[in-house]
């Protein structure tokens with residue numbers, strides 16, 4: 559076949575409002591994209607191709623923790639590109655060792671496995687939970703308990719672990735061996751466990767987000783998580799936390815589990831870890847360190863470039879005191895959102911979240927949806943994102959300043975005001 563340059567006549571046209579009607583697209587339409595093309599970023603600010611400027615409270619969905627075009631990250635990664643970018647996990651990789659040391663020294667974990675994304679990190683955790691069931695507990699068919707309204711990713715096992723039927727539709731049969739309890743309800747966990755015991759199911763692990771993200775920015779309750787910890791310890795069940803969205807300082811502590819005064823046996827991270835570069839990780843305590851050579855692998859996982867990005871993010875979190883910033887700016891954001899909620903009681907009923915992961919909850923009876931506000935806010939130069947249909951999520955870079963929080967709130971206010979007109 560003769561090779562041709564894009565745009566290619568075989569491609570259809572890009573049909574969303576605001577995009578050029580003639581722009582060809584050879585992309586599978588798996589995303590419902592907003593009609594702006596972002597081409598440049600500095601700090602918490604982004605610019606589109608028309609020169610419009612936006613305050614970015616999405617941050618690549620809780621990912622660009624150091625903001626855009628961070629000088630330190632650019633410098634370190636430019637050097638890394640010229641040194642070594644990728645080698646196989648067939649060999650020792652010093653950047654992986656350095657990052658793993660940092661993660662272990664700054665968490666409850668003892669060992670780390672690197673991959674490329676949140677879903678992959680959860681896939682690794684699910685495989686680990688299955689192996690734990692077989693090899694440590696002698697189970698034939700290990701079952702994993704997961705929470706309703708959870709989100710664990712889009713690969714088949716991760717989506718099967720996700721407690722939201724809308725993500726399952728059209729992808730059945732799902733991966734077997736997941737059962738669901740109501741988040742923050744110890745009664746629901748106990749009832750489910752009893753029911754499973756009667757059917758002689760064998761529970762090897764619980765997987766849960768310490769604060770649900772996609773499910774609507776819902777913080778875990780301390781008493782529930784303390785119950786879960788005891789429940790799992792007493793029954794030799796692995797407690798797995800999905801910290802893909804909450805980890806790496808987003809909530810004002812390095813790990814969200816620190817707010818709950820308990821430790822998981824296993825946890826997964828991604829998003830903020832690489833500051834915008836693809837890296838994820840599975841972290842385990844010694845008791846759950848059961849993978850042997852050949853059990854799991856990833857071609858790209860933990861390559862020197864991605865690890866160097868994460869090492870830089872880790873150092874910047876420390877040197878720029880970004881945990882403290884996340885707490886203080888998070889409080890300012892929360893206070894501002896509470897004022898907005900008070901000013902528009904017909905639209906909003908609650909503000910919830912921790913640190914720089916906050917949600918503004920829309921009343922069920924209001925005909926406002928998160929998506930409507932997301933689209934209106936674009937016109938005011940603000941990027942925000944929904945978490946489900948009725949929660950607006952704010953996850954700006956961890957470097958956001960007080961002044962930028964004020965600007966965020968002003969832009970949000972104008973967006974809501976324009977709804978009233």
Ligand SMILES: Cc1ncc(COP(=O)(O)O)c(C=O)c1O
Nearest residue numbers: 675676677709710711771802803
């Ligand atoms: C809690 C949680 N787990 C897993 C994932 C999946 O991560 P990724 O998109 O990197 O696969 C996400 C993504 O939003 C998430 O929020």
